[in-house]
Amino acid sequence: xxxxxxxxxxxxxxxxxxxxxxxxxxxxxxxxxxxxxxxxxxxxxxxxxxxxxxxxxxxxxxxxxxxxxxxxxxxxxxxxxxxxxxxxxxxxxxxxxxxxxxxxxxxxxxxxxxxxxxxxxxxxxxxxxxxxxxxxxxxxxxxxxxxxxxxxxxxxxxxxxxxxxxxxxxxxxxxxxxxxxxxxxxxxxxxxxxxxxxxxxxxxxxxxxxxxxxxxxxxxxxxxxxxxxxxxxxxxxxxxxxxxxxxxxxxxxxxxxxxxxxxxxxxxxxxxxxxxxxxxxxxxxxxxxxxxxxxxxxxxxxxxxxxxxxxxxxxxxxxxxxxxxxxxxxxxxxxxxxxxxxxxxxxxxxxxxxxxxxxxxxxxxxxx
Amino acid sequence: xxxxxxxxxxxxxxxxxxxxxxxxxxxxxxxxxxxxxxxxxxxxxxxxxxxxxxxxxxxxxxxxxxxxxxxxxxxxxxxxxxxxxxxxxxxxxxxxxxxxxxxxxxxxxxxxxxxxxxxxxxxxxxxxxxxxxxxxxxxxxxxxxxxxxxxxxxxxxxxxxxxxxxxxxxxxxxxxxxxxxxxxxxxxxxxxxxxxxxxxxxxxxxxxxxxxxxxxxxxxxxxxxxxxxxxxxxxxxxxxxxxxxxxxxxxxxxxxxxxxxxxxxxxxxxxxxxxxxxxxxxxxxxxxxxxxxxxxxxxxxxxxx
Ligand SMILES: Nc1ncnc2c1ncn2[C@@H]1O[C@H](COP(=O)(O)OP(=O)(O)O)[C@@H](O)[C@H]1O
Ligand SMILES: [Mg+2]
Numbered sequence: 286x287x288x289x290x291x292x293x294x295x296x297x298x299x300x301x302x303x304x305x306x307x308x309x310x311x312x313x314x315x316x317x318x319x320x321x322x323x324x325x326x327x328x329x330x331x332x333x334x335x336x337x338x339x340x341x342x343x344x345x346x347x348x349x350x351x352x353x354x355x356x357x358x359x360x361x362x363x364x365x366x367x368x369x370x371x372x373x374x375x376x377x378x379x380x381x382x383x384x385x386x387x388x389x390x391x392x393x394x395x396x397x398x399x400x401x402x403x404x405x406x407x408x409x410x411x412x413x414x415x416x417x418x419x420x421x422x423x424x425x426x427x428x429x430x431x432x433x434x435x436x437x438x439x440x441x442x443x444x445x446x447x448x449x450x451x452x453x454x455x456x457x458x459x460x461x462x463x464x465x466x467x468x469x470x471x472x473x474x475x476x477x478x479x480x481x482x483x484x485x486x487x488x489x490x491x492x493x494x495x496x497x498x499x500x501x502x503x504x505x506x507x508x509x510x511x512x513x514x515x516x517x518x519x520x521x522x523x524x525x526x527x528x529x530x531x532x533x534x535x536x537x538x539x540x541x542x543x544x545x546x547x548x549x550x551x552x553x554x555x556x557x558x559x560x561x562x563x564x565x566x567x568x569x570x571x572x573x574x575x576x577x578x579x580x581x582x583x584x585x586x587x588x589x590x591x592x593x594x595x596x597x598x599x600x601x602x603x604x605x606x607x608x609x610x611x612x613x614x615x616x617x618x619x620x621x622x623x624x625x626x627x628x629x630x631x632x633x634x635x636x637x638x639x640x641x642x643x644x645x646x647x648x649x650x651x652x653x
Numbered sequence: 654x655x656x657x658x659x660x661x662x663x664x665x666x667x668x669x670x671x672x673x674x675x676x677x678x679x680x681x682x683x684x685x686x687x688x689x690x691x692x693x694x695x696x697x698x699x700x701x702x703x704x705x706x707x708x709x710x711x712x713x714x715x716x717x718x719x720x721x722x723x724x725x726x727x728x729x730x731x732x733x734x735x736x737x738x739x740x741x742x743x744x745x746x747x748x749x750x751x752x753x754x755x756x757x758x759x760x761x762x763x764x765x766x767x768x769x770x771x772x773x774x775x776x777x778x779x780x781x782x783x784x785x786x787x788x789x790x791x792x793x794x795x796x797x798x799x800x801x802x803x804x805x806x807x808x809x810x811x812x813x814x815x816x817x818x819x820x821x822x823x824x825x826x827x828x829x830x831x832x833x834x835x836x837x838x839x840x841x842x843x844x845x846x847x848x849x850x851x852x853x854x855x856x857x858x859x860x861x862x863x864x865x866x867x868x869x870x871x872x873x874x875x876x877x878x879x880x881x882x883x884x885x886x887x888x889x890x891x892x893x894x895x896x897x898x899x900x901x902x903x904x905x906x907x908x909x910x911x912x913x914x915x916x917x918x919x920x921x922x923x924x925x926x927x928x929x930x931x932x933x934x935x936x937x938x939x940x941x942x943x944x945x946x947x948x949x950x951x952x953x954x955x956x957x958x
Contacts, residue, residue, distance in 0.1 A: 344851075347855060348854075349851050349854060349855070369854050369855050369857075370854075370855075370856075370857035374855070375855060376851070376852070376855045378848040378851070378852060379848070380846050380847070380848060381846070382846050382847075382848035382849050382851065382852035383846075383852075384849070384852075384853075384867055385845075385846070385871060386867075386870045386871050395856050395858070395866075396855075396856035396857055399856055399857040399858050399862065400857055443852075443856070444855075
């Protein structure tokens with residue numbers, strides 16, 4: 286632990302959004318009124334498809350976009366009308382947005398210079414951050430002479446050197462190649478454990494969300510679909526949208542109807558017993574499906590379409606009652622070499638969603 | 654193709670030689686004429702070979718004509734034109750690119766329209782405005798009936814008058830109203846990382862600091878390129894200085910050169926001296942290009958590094 290770690294940990298503030306709204310005009314409401322609370326020191330990932338308003342939300346917190354309505358509280362202070370520099374937020378951008386004509390040192394020291402921090406202290410603080418991010422050898426280089434990963438580290442350094450109350454990331458890893466993205470993810474995770482800054486990380490990549498987040502906030506067209514820990518979101522998705530967004534391959538969703546005693550697929554096959562009537566959407570994760578080659582119990586019959594062998598496991602795609610169902614199975618190629626499969630969908634692993642709203646319904650059925 | 658490479662080469666070289674003669678021929682004639690005496694030219698016509706009167710002709714430009722003072726005028730006009738265009742273009746492009754302005758597209762289109770309506774087309778109206786820069790205001794007051802109202806109250810309508818003809822300001826101002834620079838800077842700004850402005854705001858730098866700390870240093874080469882281009886165009890302007898300045902002491906060197914040809918018929922102009930003058934007048938732009946040519950290329954490539 287050195288001084289800058291503790292300083293940032295001490296500065297970490299909680300964030301409260303109260304009825305925060307963003308509308309460009311009456312038709313284009315990007316964020317309908319939103320209420321959410323982020324705890325101090327927490328790493329929140331905002332996850333959603335592109336265009337759902339993630340950047341807008343982040344920039345409203347940062348002060349780069351005005352809120353149309355509502356309040357933003359940082360550490361108990363109302364900030365929605367303050368200039369960005371007075372909100373105690375720092376931001377890391379997707380395309381780094383480093384100043385091309387300044388050296389790494391000048392890039393990191395710029396905010397301190399603007400704030401009127403004395404030269405000696407500037408140098409000391411930049412040096413401490415550079416050491417933490419393994420950038421000490423590059424301080425005199427220009428951004429153009431650095432690799433993508435190094436540039437991203439400089440951008441992170443530029444953000445944390447001010448010891449902000451809140452760290453904001455807008456898809457910072459999406460410009461990096463797969464290997465580097467993985468390394469940076471690990472680095473970010475370690476950094477967060479060290480400095481404990483309140484962090485909001487925007488991404489459309491569910492792997493980043495699952496690996497980095499204390500809690501994930503899933504956004505759909507500006508609305509919160511679910512806000513919970515990665516584990517809870519994985520095991521208890523609150524809606525079809527969430528279920529389809531998390532997991533690779535994502536959860537299978539099949540339309541079913543209940544007649545009061547059993548749930549049937551569109552082609553009449555029985556998948557489970559349940560005292561339910563009406564239309565539902567049934568969800569099951571690819572890895573929860575048990576594959577057999579003989580009919581038994583409530584096993585449903587599916588026709589294999591194709592198979593992808595990934596070494597550790599295979600992903601099968603099969604036709605089931607008019608939809609395509611994906612199955613992740615540890616069994617190798619030899620075992621499943623026939624078109625007809627019998628799939629067992631364990632009742633405890635089934636998720637049931639309302640057919641119209643897509644929200645999760647009565648878990649009571651799964652307990653049976 | 655390949656087997657004919659030799660003959661092709663010869664043809665290509667021939668075309669090149671013809672092109673060079675086309676360009677260098679007049680240049681050679683300028684220099685050779687400038688080095689002959691007036692009497693030589695009267696006797697022999699075109700000077701096909703150089704003589705020994707070059708320095709004498711140069712000296713007579715300085716002693717017998719107003720070219721030196723007119724070159725000072727050219728210097729003032731070209732330099733002010735370049736400096737004012739750079740500042741104005743930089744600021745207008747900054748506003749258009751970095752601020753959410755209503756009608757920004759329309760404003761930019763209007764600025765671009767000045768490229769399609771050069772001064773040579775607008776020379777008569779420009780002259781009218783320059784002869785009284787308040788004439789548009791007067792016209793508006795008349796047209797809206799405001800002047801009638803004012804006359805009713807104060808007894809006399811507003812008729813302001815201020816002529817900028819035959820002043821340095823009057824020579825420069827119409828040249829500055831040109832959109833090329835704005836276009837150049839706008840294109841350059843659009844090549845910069847798009848979140849730069851936001852990053853600077855997060856770092857606590859407002860629009861002014863961003864302008865001076867970030868944008869200005871990044872735009873150095875664009876500035877140099879635009880400066881050279883507008884300086885050259887200001888130096889070589891002919892039509893506007895011709896009508897905008899009426900006394901020899903206000904005219905620019907290019908106009909002064911043309912005036913060295915006597916108006917009356919029958920007298921053969923002193924071409925050796927005029928050509929010596931042309932050489933002298935060309936030295937400044939040539940030096941400019943030689944010095945700043947590197948930036949000119951870099952700036953027009955329009956990208957960082
Ligand atoms: N200036 C604007 N005027 C109107 N709509 C805008 C403006 N800026 C962004 N939007 C809209 O806001 C929505 C959310 O954008 P954004 O927050 O960038 O999405 P994300 O970061 O999740 O991809 C988009 O649908 C976009 O079209
Ligand atoms: Mg975005």
